[in-house]
Amino acid sequence: MLGAIGVFVIAVVLAFSANGEDDAAVVSDVDAQSDVSQSGDQTEQQAAVPGPDDGEPDPPATDPGDAPPDTQPDQPEPNPAETVQAQAEPELTGFLIPIDGACLSDFEGHLPGAPREYRNGIHEGFDLYGWASCRPIDQGTAVLAAKAGTVIRIDKTYTELTIEQFEEASDSLVATLDPERREFFLDRLRGRQVWIDHGAGVVSRYAHLSAVAAGLEIGDLVRSGEVIGFVGESGQLEAITAPGTDYHLHLEIRVNDDYLGQGLPPLEARALYLTLFDLSPGDSP
Numbered sequence: 001m002l003g004a005i006g007v008f009v010i011a012v013v014l015a016f017s018a019n020g021e022d023d024a025a026v027v028s029d030v031d032a033q034s035d036v037s038q039s040g041d042q043t044e045q046q047a048a049v050p051g052p053d054d055g056e057p058d059p060p061a062t063d064p065g066d067a068p069p070d071t072q073p074d075q076p077e078p079n080p081a082e083t084v085q086a087q088a089e090p091e092l093t094g095f096l097i098p099i100d101g102a103c104l105s106d107f108e109g110h111l112p113g114a115p116r117e118y119r120n121g122i123h124e125g126f127d128l129y130g131w132a133s134c135r136p137i138d139q140g141t142a143v144l145a146a147k148a149g150t151v152i153r154i155d156k157t158y159t160e161l162t163i164e165q166f167e168e169a170s171d172s173l174v175a176t177l178d179p180e181r182r183e184f185f186l187d188r189l190r191g192r193q194v195w196i197d198h199g200a201g202v203v204s205r206y207a208h209l210s211a212v213a214a215g216l217e218i219g220d221l222v223r224s225g226e227v228i229g230f231v232g233e234s235g236q237l238e239a240i241t242a243p244g245t246d247y248h249l250h251l252e253i254r255v256n257d258d259y260l261g262q263g264l265p266p267l268e269a270r271a272l273y274l275t276l277f278d279l280s281p282g283d284s285p
Helices: 002-048 080-091 163-170 172-176 179-188 266-276
Strands: 126-128 142-144 149-154 192-199 202-209 227-230 249-255
Touching: 163 179, 172 179, 192 227, 202 227
Parallel strands: none
Antiparallel strands: 126 249, 142 227, 149 192, 192 202, 202 249
8 A cells, every 4th residue: 555655646746846847837938928028118119219310300411601591691781872873873974064175163153062142052053154164255155965865944035134033033031932932033043044854863954045056946855065055144143234244154963853062062062073074183274
C-alpha cells in the first residue's frame, strides 16, 4: 500500500510542476504582450509630439534684398509747390524778349514786385523803356509775341481814361475791394492790351499799347516773334496829363492766378525772367 501512496505523491508533484511551468509561460506571454503594447504606445506618443523640424512648413525663401512691405523705407510726401513748378516749367521755356534787340532792365522800379502807389501797391510785370533796355523804344515800336500761342484778348477799340477814371482805378481803397472788383480797376490801368495763351495756365499780357496789329483776331494762332501790336502809353497818367512822355511796354507773364515772380523781391523776380528769355545776367544795360 505504501508503494501505491508513494506513486500517487510523485504523480501529484509532477502534475503541479507542469502546471507551474504553464502558468509561468502564460504570465511570460502576457508580460511580453504588455511590453509590446507599451512600446507601441510610446512610439505613437513620440510620433505625435512634434520635433524641432516638425510643425508649420518653412516660409518660402526670399531674396535677401527684398524687404517686407511694412519695412520698406518711407517715401517723402511730394511738395505741392514743387509739383506745380515742375508741371509749369516745360511751358516756361522758349520765350523771347518781346521787343527785338531789347534787354531786361535792372532798375527795380521796372520789375515785378516793385512797390507802387497804385496798382494795388505792387507792380505785376516788367517794363521796357528805351532809356533802360539797350535800344530806343518809342510810340510805334513793334511788340512781338514772346512765344507761340492763341490770342485770347484784343482791345481793338480803346478810349483813354479820364483823370477821374484814373484816380478811381488807382485809389488806395481799391485794395480793400473783392478780387473781381479790384481786377476790374487794375485792368483799366493796363490800357490797351493783347493777351496770348501758351497752354498749361501760362498767359502773356502786353499792356499800354498804342495799337494792335492789323488783321489780328481772337482765336488766332500766332508764332513766336510775330508782331501783335505797338508800343504806347495807354492807361498811364501821362497819357492824360503829358501825352508822348511815357512810351513803354508793360509785359506780364501769368501762371494760373499768379504773376511770374509773385512774392519775390524785384531782383529775384528779374532772375526768373532772365531764365525765361534765356538771357545771362550780363544782358542788361
